[in-house]
Amino acid sequence: MKAWMFHTTHQPFERTDIPEPTAGPGKVVVDVKAAGLCHSDVGILEDEGWLAIMDTPVVPGHETAGVISEVGEGVTDWKVGDKVAVWPMIGPFGYGVNGGWEARAEADAEQLVRIPEGVSFAQAAAATDAGMTSVGALSTGGVKAGQKVGIIGFGGLGQIGARVAHLEGAEIYVAEVNESVWDRAKEAGAVKVAKDISEFKDDELDVIIDYAGFGTTTAAAIETVRREGVVVQVGMGKLEATISTNALILGKVSLIGSNGGSKEDIASVMKWMASGELKPVLTEIDFEEIPEGIKMLQDGTAKGRLVAKVAE
Known part of the structure; x- marks a missing residue:
């Protein structure tokens, strides 16, 4: 066969x-x-x-x-x-x-x-996988109604994660380099869309889920999430990342890996x-x-x- x-x-x-x-x-x-x-x-x-x-x-x-x-x-x-x-x-x-x-x-x-x-x-x-992993990451991050949630990447996983989080009552912020999908991100429920998650620094995001995982995205999430916030690492675009341990420690940020569901x-x-x-x-x-x-x-x-x- x-x-x-x-x-x-x-x-x-x-x-x-x-x-x-x-x-x-x-x-x-x-x-x-x-x-x-x-x-x-x-x-x-x-x-x-x-x-x-x-x-x-x-x-x-x-x-x-x-x-x-x-x-x-x-x-x-x-x-x-x-x-x-x-x-x-x-x-x-x-x-x-x-x-x-x-x-x-x-x-x-x-x-x-x-x-x-x-x-x-x-x-x-x-x-x-795209669905399971997306929703599994929401569970890992403890996402719930009323929270401000950052989504990095609006591709196969991010589009599902963003939409389900919105359907369950979260406020969604999408970071996506491809501007051609920004309108779709807004249709899915995003209140703001930008090229980089760092542009939402002043929005005090409770949870950021990195569905891209290209190293720089992980680092930016840690430096953007609110104090004592949660960053969930899902994407494996790169298998290594250089992060600021200063931002991680002083911000009391929780960095959690999420695999499947x-x-x-x-x-x-x-x-x-x-x-x-x-x-x-x-x-x-x-x-x-x-x-x-x-x-x-x-x-x-x-x-x-x-x-x-x-x-x-």
Whole structure:
């Protein structure tokens, strides 16, 4: 069956054919309909640090949605024909075990989330990481109604995080270098939009969530958040950052890392999608165009979240 394979950093993904999986005990096989592309998929090509969590060669793709086509021994809560999204934290999916950039993927029954009516496969795929990670970061930061929340990056993750935070009653401030998406940020609920988070220094932000993670963004967040505020680090655009420990210590700032989220976070995102209140911008590409999609992420021309259509 068709698949894209990752071998190691500094080598392109390989388009290949591999044997079809079968459902082992406690597992299912999912006919993949949609699989997302993420900046971390760029990261594994460029930064050897990612290899520590990977078992190569491996099929990437940690944002996956499709239809169950086979059920393994002992699986009682799921059946053939169920539409599901895959929680990627087990495996981890697309890193330690084969992910969704293939026609059929084996998944643990414990990592399945049912796709509600009104949610497309492309939306469900985006919900599994872009959605889960965005909402998980809100939980990590203790975001609640009435708080002033800074969002760094209005891309695949930030657009969801900003919108959900707004829907839950927070006051949103978006920092995004790409001015072409500023209107969308305002439509999502942002009260202010600027190129750099430091422009909100006088707004006394309670929480800043860095969905970009390019080092300088982390440093700026620490120097911008109010005294005793919280900075949540999510984005992994760069795996290292130089920060002012002076600002961190004297400001009594809490810097917290946030990695992924729960199945409940995915379900929450899909609930908002089904209601029509959350409509993240998605760009759908063909399965064979995944390398072109990666290039779009590298050069910053991707619009919203990229999702590959694996099958009809």
